[in-house]
Structure formats: C-alpha cells, structure tokens
Amino acid sequence: MPRVKKNDKRERLIQAADTLIYHHTFHTTTLADIAKEADVPLGNVYYYFKTKEAIMSAVIAERSLELKDLFQEWEKAVSVAERLTHLVQHYVGQSNDLAQYGCPIGSLCQELGKHGGPVASLAAKLMGDLVKWAEVQFKAAGQAERSEALAEHLLSSLAGMSLLTLTFKDVNYVERQSATLCDWIKGKVGAATVRTEQRTAEEAVA
C-alpha cells in the first residue's frame, strides 16, 4: 500500500480523457482511446472509474479546479478592466485550439446540455462559475444592477466567437472579435479599481 507516493494512473486517465474529449467529443471518445493515451490497460480503467460518465465528471471537476486557479491569477490585477481583459486574452492565447476544437467549456455544454443528467449539470456549473466570476467583477466596478446581464453578454460573446472560429477555421476572427470585446469592457467598467480585493475569488465560485 504505497500511501506516500500513490501512483498517478488515475490522473493520467483524467488528463488523457480531458484532451481526447476536447479534441473529439464525449460520445466519440472511447474508453479504449483514453486507456491507450494514458498508457493504462483497458480493463484497469474500471478500477479507477466505475463508468464512462464517472470519467467525464472527473474531467469536469479537474477543469473546475483549473478555472479557480485562473481566477486567482486574473485577480492579481487591481483594475476590473484588466481582470476581465485577462479572461478575453485567455481565449486569444488558445486561438489555434479554438479553431480546431472550439471552446473547451462551450463544446461540453453544447454536447451534454442536450442530454440532461448529472454530467450536464456539472458542465453547466462550469459555465456558471465563469459567468459568476465576471459578474462579481462588474459588480466591483459599480455596475451592480447590470452585472448579471453584462457577465452573460461577455461569456456569450466568447462562446459565440469560439464557435465561429471553429466553424470557419479562421484564427483571425479571434483577434478582431477579442479587440472589440476589450474595447467594450473598457467602455463598461472604465478604469474602476476593485474595492474588496480579498473576497472576490471565493464569491465567484461559492
């Protein structure tokens, strides 16, 4: 029982599933594909995950953690505009992937959203965390009443941008659309600085 240094097969499986499901889709990614990519024998997968959906859940949970790290990173900026711009720039930084596979979160919400069930809710929560985080930022800039609408507009635009980029395989579209979005952000929040610096991270993903 290696308690101290337990092996990383479970994490390798999650990592492999994450990549493959993003590059393909949940339903076209087979457990055999995942096992092979993770270099774990197929039969052994079931020791770590009871079902394919359980792997999907684990992948989403992992992405949720990564998202929280990003929130912390972006919150190092003190102006709201900078924080929100970091979110937009995060998409810009992935533009090649967007053109090939679309938005990692949006594609999950699209595919799983039609089915309903537990995993669909988890995917929706991921998108919800993103919206809530943006909402908190807009609130901090003094846009209290409109914060929800503004946050939804921002994420909706990023999702739409990602989908058109995937559809037309045109990376340039990310550049143009993100520039427009950054201008829009500045127009909405100006140079507002965050007041209650410490709390926003926790509020966003409560």
Add this chain to the structure above:
Amino acid sequence: MPRVKKNDKRERLIQAADTLIYHHTFHTTTLADIAKEADVPLGNVYYYFKTKEAIMSAVIAERSLELKDLFQEWEKAVSVAERLTHLVQHYVGQSNDLAQYGCPIGSLCQELGKHGGPVASLAAKLMGDLVKWAEVQFKAAGQAERSEALAEHLLSSLAGMSLLTLTFKDVNYVERQSATLCDWIKGKVGAATVRTEQRTAEEAVA
C-alpha cells in the same frame, strides 16, 4: 414505377433525421431511431441513403433550402433594421427549443466542426450563408467596410445566446439578449432602406 406520385419515404427519413439529430446529436442518433421515427424498416433506409453521413448531408441540404425561404421572407421588409430584426426574432420564436436543444445550426457546427470532412464543410456553409446574408444587409445600409465584422458579430451573438440558453435552461435570457441585439442593430443601420431590393436574396446564398 409510380413516376407521378413517388412515395415520400426519403423525405420522411430526412424529416425524422432532422428532428432526432437536433434533439439528440448526430453521433447519438442511430439509424434504427431514424427508421423507426420515419416508420421505415431499418434495412430499407439503405436503399435511400448509402451511409449515415449521406443522411446528414441530406438534412443539411434541406435546412439550407429552408434558410433560403426564410431569407426571402425576411427580405419582404424594406428597411435593413427590420430584416435583421426578423432574423433575431426567428431565434426568439424558437426559444423553448433553444433551451432544450440549442441552436440547430450552431450545434451541428460544434459537433461536426471537430471532425472535419465533407459534412463539416456543409454545416459550416450553412452558418456561412447566414453570415453572408446578414453581411449583404449591412452593406445595403451603407456599412460597406464593416459589413463582414458586423455580420459576424450578429451571428456570433445569436450562437452564444443560444448556447447559454441551452446551458442554463433559461428562456428569459433569450428575451433579454435579443432585445439588446435589436437595439444594437438599430444603432448600426438606423432606418436605412434597402436600395437594390431584387438582388440581395441571390447574392446572399450565391
């Protein structure tokens, strides 16, 4: 050989596939499901379509025709704002479906876009027709240089709106976001009236 009144099995299959693929996804919809919904024996499907992808192509072709009908319908309006508003209202009219299944075109582009291949291109063309149509309208309103960017922004917003609506199962979001979009349209094209009325339909889907 009933030439005059040939039966409608082929059309029933396309119709059934259209609905099922929209409600579920391409990969989770089986030929057996389609055959059953169309009330055609499974083996007989292959008389009309060589492969499953051939059915997908036929469905997209069908949607393309419906889109052209809609374009003609919307072009009965003489002001550009009205025409574009019809597009937005078309989404509003489907809001219940959007909340359950997302954008009919966007979900296809998302799912098929990752795979590439012929059907992905056909789906992309569908979205492309929509963008081009909007572009022609913006041009007609005198927004010649920005027409492409404006058209992309409009369709991107509609796609993003649809995805968030599906994700959060919140129909109200369509109302709010579409109102914002209609205001945006008016701000961009004002009360401009279309000049070359007759040509726009053909240009849009050339």
Add this chain to the structure above:
DNA sequence: GTCTATATACAGATAGAC
C-alpha cells in the same frame, strides 16, 4: 492493485428473398 480475456449489447452496413 493490475491486467487478460471475455461477456453483452448495439452500432452501421449488407445479402438476398420477395
């Protein structure tokens, strides 16, 4: 904990009688 072999189910596609 690990892995081979396999059960079970169902997908897309075909053969061939009618």
Add this chain to the structure above:
DNA sequence: GTCTATCTGTATATAGAC
C-alpha cells in the same frame, strides 16, 4: 422498390487470474 435476417465491428462493462 421493399423488407427480414444477419454479418461484422466495436462499444461499455465484467470476471477472475495474478
């Protein structure tokens, strides 16, 4: 043109040796 029966591949999941 139509439809039953079925081939073939492959998916998820399990059994059970190690």
